[in-house]
Amino acid sequence: MARDDAALSLKRKRDGEPHPNLQAKRQKLIEGRRNLPIWKQQDGIRKALRQHQVLILSGETGSGKSTQVPQFLLQEAWNTGKIAVTQPRRVAAITLAHRVADEVGTPCGSSSPASKVGYSVRFDDSTSPSTRIKFVTEGILLQEMLRDATLGEYSCVIVDEVHERSVNVDLLLGFLKQLLMGRTKRQKPLKVVVMSATADVDSIFRFFTTTDGPANGLDPAENHLPNGNGEDVSKHSQTNIKVAISHVEGRQYPVNMHYLSKPTNDLIDTGLQRIFQIHCKEPMPGDILVFLTGQESIQTLQKLAEEFAESLGREVPKLLVLPLFAALPQAAQQRIFLPAPANTRKVILSTNIAETSVTVPGVRFVVDTGKAKIRQFRSRLGLESLLVKTISKSSADQRKGRAGREAPGQCYRLYTEDGYKSLEKDNTPEILRCELSQALLNMKARGVDDVLNFPLLTPPRRETMEKALLQLLQLGALDENGKISKTGRQMARLPLTPSLGRVIIEAARAETSCLLEVIDIVACLSVENIFLNTDTEEAREEAQIARSQLYRREGDHLTLMTAVRAYAEADDRRRWSDKHLISHRAMQSVMDVRKQLRAQCQAAKLTDGDKTPSASASAEEVAENILKCFLRGFWNNVARLCPDGSYKTFVGNQTVAIHPSSFLYGRKTEAIMYNEFVYTNKTYARGVSAVQVRWLDDILG
Numbered sequence: 001m002a003r004d005d006a007a008l009s010l011k012r013k014r015d016g017e018p019h020p021n022l023q024a025k026r027q028k029l030i031e032g033r034r035n036l037p038i039w040k041q042q043d044g045i046r047k048a049l050r051q052h053q054v055l056i057l058s059g060e061t062g063s064g065k066s067t068q069v070p071q072f073l074l075q076e077a078w079n080t081g082k083i084a085v086t087q088p089r090r091v092a093a094i095t096l097a098h099r100v101a102d103e104v105g106t107p108c109g110s111s112s113p114a115s116k117v118g119y120s121v122r123f124d125d126s127t128s129p130s131t132r133i134k135f136v137t138e139g140i141l142l143q144e145m146l147r148d149a150t151l152g153e154y155s156c157v158i159v160d161e162v163h164e165r166s167v168n169v170d171l172l173l174g175f176l177k178q179l180l181m182g183r184t185k186r187q188k189p190l191k192v193v194v195m196s197a198t199a200d201v202d203s204i205f206r207f208f209t210t211t212d213g214p215a216n217g218l219d220p221a222e223n224h225l226p227n228g229n230g231e232d233v234s235k236h237s238q239t240n241i242k243v244a245i246s247h248v249e250g251r252q253y254p255v256n257m258h259y260l261s262k263p264t265n266d267l268i269d270t271g272l273q274r275i276f277q278i279h280c281k282e283p284m285p286g287d288i289l290v291f292l293t294g295q296e297s298i299q300t301l302q303k304l305a306e307e308f309a310e311s312l313g314r315e316v317p318k319l320l321v322l323p324l325f326a327a328l329p330q331a332a333q334q335r336i337f338l339p340a341p342a343n344t345r346k347v348i349l350s351t352n353i354a355e356t357s358v359t360v361p362g363v364r365f366v367v368d369t370g371k372a373k374i375r376q377f378r379s380r381l382g383l384e385s386l387l388v389k390t391i392s393k394s395s396a397d398q399r400k401g402r403a404g405r406e407a408p409g410q411c412y413r414l415y416t417e418d419g420y421k422s423l424e425k426d427n428t429p430e431i432l433r434c435e436l437s438q439a440l441l442n443m444k445a446r447g448v449d450d451v452l453n454f455p456l457l458t459p460p461r462r463e464t465m466e467k468a469l470l471q472l473l474q475l476g477a478l479d480e481n482g483k484i485s486k487t488g489r490q491m492a493r494l495p496l497t498p499s500l501g502r503v504i505i506e507a508a509r510a511e512t513s514c515l516l517e518v519i520d521i522v523a524c525l526s527v528e529n530i531f532l533n534t535d536t537e538e539a540r541e542e543a544q545i546a547r548s549q550l551y552r553r554e555g556d557h558l559t560l561m562t563a564v565r566a567y568a569e570a571d572d573r574r575r576w577s578d579k580h581l582i583s584h585r586a587m588q589s590v591m592d593v594r595k596q597l598r599a600q601c602q603a604a605k606l607t608d609g610d611k612t613p614s615a616s617a618s619a620e621e622v623a624e625n626i627l628k629c630f631l632r633g634f635w636n637n638v639a640r641l642c643p644d645g646s647y648k649t650f651v652g653n654q655t656v657a658i659h660p661s662s663f664l665y666g667r668k669t670e671a672i673m674y675n676e677f678v679y680t681n682k683t684y685a686r687g688v689s690a691v692q693v694r695w696l697d698d699i700l701g
């Protein structure tokens with residue numbers, strides 16, 4: 001019998017037939033696709049794009065936009081290149097690529113030269129010579145524009161989840177509009193699809209059809225097509241860009257909503273209760289996805305949930321708690337997509353990185369705390385901070401949409417129904433609340449000289465833009481005429497903020513030559529926190545003893561470097577991490593980023609200078625050199641000690657306290673430089689080192 005099976009399998013292989021298991025899986029995928037609401041509209045979508053350059057496509061979460069639209073367009077006559085599908089986050093880009101590869105019936109990414117579907121995200125390019133559909137993060141597509149501003153290898157760019165309104169998506173829309181208006185010449189035509197479940201269709205329509213921004217111009221309402229056939233609604237387009245609008249009605253499975261009867265002050269405790277109510281009452285299978293604010297709240301709830309699960313009787317299924325946040329190494333992130341073991345329910349504790357686009361197999365329940373951590377720039381003070389904020393209706397609807405993807409689902413909101421009704425409709429676009437220097441450097445590096453008149457969906461205030469331009473000038477990224485400098489070009493090529501990019505370039509100069517040391521520190525700063533949380537006094541004391549050998553009196557930057565170097569040299573890295581109360585997982589990410597940054601610096605011909613000066617220099621001199629490099633990028637973030645013992649920033653004269661997580665906590669020193677400013681119950685500086693005020697004179701003259 002076994003021999004018969006083997007012979008049959010050989011024959012099948014010879015005839016190019018797939019294995020029956022594979023065939024059954026493919027059949028299931030095909031049926032799944034046919035049941036998606038978008039399936040019936042595929043002809044309309046194709047037709048719309050034959051006749052128009054832009055299609056604005058809205059449709060409920062789970063209706064099939066992200067997975068199906070690229071496949072519908074694959075065989076179109078105009079499609080002689082590749083289709084790029086942008087995603088706000090890498091998790092979504094990677095999982096969508098895997099799913100679409102399965103549906104197309106091709107291996108994913110770089111696993112085979114014949115693979116038709118791949119992805120490219122920061123620090124991970126998985127494509128093949130045959131790739132036709134490429135899922136990318138918005139940042140990666142912008143990086144690709146540095147090589148070819150016309151995006152010549154693509155016939156179509158699908159901008160997915162546009163409602164998130166990251167700075168990168170706004171820049172991308174601006175560049176695409178310029179390409180479509182023929183301001184940048186391309187050889188082949190370009191098609192653009194802009195998609196979301198919760199986008200403001202009208203303002204996107206106005207953006208593409210008017211010459212002077214979204215505030216004026218055509219009103220699509222009179223032409224709006226409720227049947228969503230994607231017909232022309234831009235007959236009077238001022239830009240000559242032909243735009244169609246389409247809407248996909250319905251979703252595959254319903255999601256039942258539950259609200260609290262009165263608001264809660266303790267989201268962690270209420271979340272914990274909700275998880276166990278679901279776990280103990282609801283039948284299996286059915287995994288739970290919980291939305292929280294950040295790494296700290298996730299780790300707190302994980303600990304509590306694991307402890308509580310231990311106390312349950314054997315009759316209750318097991319619980320597998322999995323965290324998901326941006327700083328988690330990719331392999332750990334991918335664990336959430338694996339099926340739970342037998343008789344086990346998965347509980348995924350996530351930040352908003354799983355809010356859009358992703359389908360986590362097995363999830364039937366969503367628990368939404370209604371909060372997210374948001375980066376906010378306070379222009380007057382020149383400070384950027386991370387704040388916990390209430391989410392928008394659009395985010396709440398996206399979170400709800402993560403349930404009911406494979407079967408009917410339930411969504412538990414940890415706020416009241418009135419609370420939901422009072423939420424803002426949409427997210428505030430990031431471009432209106434972030435520090436703009438990176439966005440402006442992006443534009444300059446892509447040949448936009450007049451950045452103040454670049455087409456943006458919601459232009460920021462002119463004053464804020466001018467401040468950011470000034471900062472770029474002070475970082476040496478622009479020359480006195482506002483043109484991008486050689487340093488500016490090098491900074492734009494690095495996947496870092498302009499400030500960190502400037503630090504790297506400074507460290508590569510022959511006079512400083514401390515590039516490798518600085519890369520170690522920058523790699524740590526790109527990962528959320530390598531030190532495990534010490535929330536009690538006792539834990540803090542224990543950590544202080546364990547980490548005493550790593551501690552550097554100059555502050556956090558040198559301490560991070562010492563930690564990375566000790567970890568890299570340890571024989572058993574996991575044991576070393578445990579011993580020093582450092583996250584092994586975070587350190588793996590650090591090593592990954594460190595490797596990539598070293599490679600990128602090498603490719604950009606940034607070397608460790610002439611190592612001779614630092615080879616003979618004392619430890620103090622090396623430390624001073626390193627900190628001066630950081631000051632070159634972060635001179636804005638310096639606070640001096642005042643007679644009353646507080647620290648006040650040079651820019652903005654704002655009081656800041658050293659964060660308790662800093663090694664300089666409780667210390668008094670002439671001045672401090674910090675990487676980040678956080679506001680919790682008071683204003684804190686995080687990532688802090690001691691500096692001397694006279695160094696600023698050396699650096700800035």
Ligand SMILES: Nc1ncnc2c1ncn2[C@@H]1O[C@H](COP(=O)(O)OP(=O)(O)OP(=O)(O)O)[C@@H](O)[C@H]1O
Nearest residue numbers: 061062063064065066067068099197357359405406
């Ligand atoms: N990785 C996956 N595993 C299992 N099913 C999946 C996966 N990805 C997609 N699906 C199925 O395909 C459906 C459509 O997903 P798709 O991402 O295309 O929808 P969408 O309209 O883009 O949703 P959203 O607006 O939420 O991103 C899902 O509801 C789910 O049933």
